[in-house]
Amino acid sequence: MARRCGRATSRFSGDRRITPGHIRTWTTCLCFGLFYASAAGVGLYSASDQILPLTPENVNSLLLNSTAAILVEFYASWCGHCVAFSPVYKSLARDIKEWKPAVDLAAMDCAANENRKACRNFGITGYPTIKFFYAYSNDTSEAQAFKGFPRDVRGLRHKIIDKLEAHREPWPPACPPLEPASQAEIDSFFETNNVQHLALIFEGGKSYIGREVTLDLLQFENIAVRRVLRTEEGLVSRLSVTEFPSCYLYYPGGNFTRLRVNIEARSFYSYALKGLPGVVRSGRPPPISIDVRTNTTEEPWRPFNRSRVYMADLESTLHYSLRVELAAHTVIRGEDLVSLKEYVSVLSKYFPGRQIVTNLLKSVNSWLQNQTGDEISYDAFREVLENSAQFPDTALPDGVRWVGCQGSLPYLRRYPCGVWTLFHVLTVQAKNNGSSDSLEVLTAMRHYVHSFFGCSECADHFENMASESLLSVNTLSSAVLWLWSRHNRVNNRLAGALSEDPHFPKIQWPSPEMCSSCHVVKENREHRWNNEEVLSFLRSYFSANRILTDYLDDESQVLSKQKEKQASQQKAVEAQRHLERKVREAPDSMAHPQLQLNVQEETEEEEEEDEGEEGPQDEDVTDEEEEGGEGAAPDEKPSEPTSWAKPGMEVGRGRRQAHRRPSIVGMRIRALQEDIVDLDSFVNQHYKAKALEMAASSRFKQRTLQRKEEPEPRPMFGLGMQLDTGLGMAGLQPIEEDFKMDVGQKARKRLKKRDLTDEYSLQEAELSHGGRWMSLLSIGFSKVDVSLCVILYFLSSVCLLTMYLFFKTRLRLRRAKVALP
Structure with missing residues (x-):
């Protein structure tokens, strides 16, 4: 091997x-x-x-x-x-x-x-x-x-x-001529070529600069590059060339001018020639003017300084990242949750934003770090992000407003530009603040991009770069330079792609015009970066004190918009709850349309009287409220409204009190047996459900039926719901006078609910036409029950009368028999 x-x-x-x-x-x-x-x-x-x-x-x-x-x-x-x-x-x-x-x-x-x-x-x-x-x-x-x-x-x-x-025939069709140009060719060049600029690079015979620049400009239109040797004395003398290498722009009619660059080298020539007017990448339209962009983009064009960073871009990036990109994940768990915690932690430490934004980031970070579970829902995260707890001076502006990252078209630059800018700022802030971890920001960026960045292919490319060399970063300065060099690598890869904005071409940044000291050449005239100068430039360019706050809304406007948003969301939630309650009530309204209609009429009349009344009240009555109803001071005037009455409603209350019927107090409702399905039990069950529903309604106020002048004590009865299956009658059970003293607080609350139920039943009977005498019996009896009771009482009376006459007659007959001799 x-x-x-x-x-x-x-x-x-x-x-x-x-x-x-x-x-x-x-x-x-x-x-x-x-x-x-x-x-x-x-x-x-x-x-x-x-x-x-x-x-x-x-x-x-x-x-x-x-x-x-x-x-x-x-x-x-x-x-x-x-x-x-x-x-x-x-x-x-x-x-x-x-x-x-x-x-x-x-x-x-x-x-x-x-x-x-x-x-x-x-x-x-x-x-x-x-x-x-x-x-x-x-x-x-x-x-x-x-x-x-x-x-x-x-x-x-x-x-x-x-x-x-040395390529043989056929020559690659896209490859330009690489041999030296002659004076005759240059003189007739514009007759056979339709270009706007002709660049002549004068150099020695062993120099490769002219051929390299020719190939560098291969994909650009409206410009041609030719190599001219110093031995071409005619052109050298005509243009008065004295330095080799050097570059001259040649125009029709023999006009020429020297291309001014900081250093006579390949990279400087390429930078300068690509920036000439009319020079565009092949197959791409020329950069459109600002006036045209104003009419074609969703938002008006915002003039800006290309050498500065704008806070509007950073806040827009936070909005899109936290409110849009994270919202795609309904539940955030495992490694994604760790990535989110790292990301927000870095933001809370190093984001150089306004006070209201930094307060929010710290609040969100504190909440996240306190989450000990393995997952969180985005809805819970959003509640904290929207400052639902309403902490003062805490908000993140809603929406995006791109300035330095705006593109000539709505789909160009914007959020990707904002992400790069944000992390450049964070690495510089970590360097300036003296962070103890050189990989803190870069690791957070790597994990966030891997877990949440919307472009999956972009995330894979970034992960490849990170896995290749991120571990070599061991200082805060190297972290700043690593992110800058990888950004330039991405620019190189995307140059000429459809995502490149023609108005903002992807170059190796910063350009020589922006930072001339950042570019140097070796002895062989090969370009290299001066890392010390680059680091100094980056620390200055992305420093917090140089970030412009143009195009930002005032903090008071941001806070007011947040309050309006929270109010509208609260209304939407209440409307949703109201709709859900209506859906739950729908089965009852379908089963008993006439009863529902009566309830609706009652509700409409009560709305007219109680217009402007506040929201729902709790069903339960506290001990203090009961004591307040019973223990009123004796010197209080009877006309003074009770604690639950609204201002301006005394007259209406008085009108109702004039014809209020006394209700039976203290009725205990027994649970209905499930096997009783006769009409009377069904009606009683319905009235029980309707009474409890109205007691819990948002339009029903908690009231007490006790008066300030208590009447003479009288025996009380409890209403049992064990109905006679034959007659549908309810039995009344006596209750001791000291009932309230013996029962607990829970029993008193149920008593209060029954009082409210009695009051509602009385009010419903009062509003009905031709049935006022029924108000005394409208505690759970139907008209059939009352009619049946009357018939039974009548039959009982007839039976008693018959028995009376029978026994009276029989007694007379016996007396007569005794009197006989």
Whole structure:
């Protein structure tokens, strides 16, 4: 295995002395081989790396007869050299991403069982092996191997350019000419090409900058790039070129101007040329003007400063994250709950928002940390998020208002931009506040994106980046730089995608115009980032004191809107409860339509009298209320309203008191036997249910029937619900005068309910026409019962009269017999 790893990098010739260095190398290969043997089917590259994965099913269709040249790496996932080379190959893919129409990158894992036959067909005997497939190749044998290829991006990039220049016919149709341009070609260029800008890069014969920039601008329209050697004296003298390399913009009629850049290097040229007026990506419309955007987007365009962060974007991100994205999860449990706790904890610590927002985040975090169960419902979380407890100066603005993250179209940028901005701010705040955990913010972001981020493919890409290198972060500064570098990696991958906003192209940020000191070049004029300057720029750009508060609502407006929202929600809940109560009452109304109609008429009349009365009252009457009804002071005036009367209702109450009938107090209702189904028991049961229902109704006030001037004590009777099945009569059971003294508090409450029931029955009888004399008996008797009672009393009277006459006559006859001699 060690020899196979070494075959692609060095050849053994003759006897070699084994040194400790060789032993360490072989040991490393062995360790990597054992570690990655189990992952042979997984491979070293993922979809996030912009490298085409080759399989037996697609290898021929991708490599043969392709319109683009393809560079392929054949590797084994267990090989240590392959593992070490994989970051370079990934960086190469990102570096030449714009060259894709002319040349693309692919890879095949020969350690996978399904790929071994294809690797043998390509003649692969050692790993890693790189082969260059020309465009329109007809046979796999036509591929050319890179022997002794360099292990750096710059060297590989130059190798690819050399192969492209030596490309045989047919030439890749998307590849521009890479040979040096002549003065005659430049003079006639605009006659045969319809472009707006022509960039001439003057350089030496061994320089690759001109060809690299030409391929970098391959996917852009309205611009062409040509390489001019310093030996082309006619053009050099005409444009007065004195520095090599240098770039000039050439226009029809011989007009020209020098392209001003900070450093004469490839990346600076590419940045500047892509930003010229009219230069757009191929197949994409040009950036639309602000006036047009105002008419095509849902909201008016908000002018903003591109070099600043806006608090409106951060609060909009919180709204969408906590109210929209989390709402997709009805129940949050397990690892998702842990992710949510980490996310809210980081927000409560480092979010540099307004006081009302930070108060809310702390309140939500405190509630979450106190949840000891394995799951929570989103409804419970939302109650805390909406500040249902109404803590003062605590609110999160509702809705989104994008400013720095707004897009030229409603579906561009916005929330993804806000998420990146939010976590950049949090990492910088953790750095400025001196957090003790360098991975605290990044871990919270990783878990939140994995558990809740709506774009599942985006979440997978981010997880791939995190699993690859997140553990290498060991300081707060490296955490800030890690997130910045991964953001640039995502920008590189999405550049040119349909999700890219043409008005905000995805570039490697910050641009040289925004931070010139962040960009430097090596001695070989290769671009590199100055990490110290980048860190300083990020800490300044995302610092809390530079965040703009434009376009934000005032805190008082936010709090008032929250109160209005809570009031409307409360009304909706009450309406729902009312509807549910109506649904429960529906069966009774269908079974007894006439009784329900009487109740409705009673309710409507009571609404007219009690308009403006408050909501439902409790059924139970406390001891204090009972004592207040009985123990009124003797010097109180009789006309003074009782404690439950409303102001302005004394006159109406007095009118009712004028014809109120005395009710039977203290009736005990026995439970009805289930096997009694005759009409009388059914009617009594219905009246019992209706009385209890009206006692619990929201429109019924708790009242006491006791008067301030108590009448003379008289015996009381209890009403038993054990009805005579033949006559439907109820038995009255005597109750002692000290009944209330002997029974408990629960019995007194039931007594109060029966009093309310009696009062309602009396009121219903009073409102009926032609039946006022029935009010004394309307405690549970129907008209049939009363008629039957009258008939029985009449028959009883007739029977008694008959018996009286019979015995009187018989007595006279006996007296007469005794008187005879």
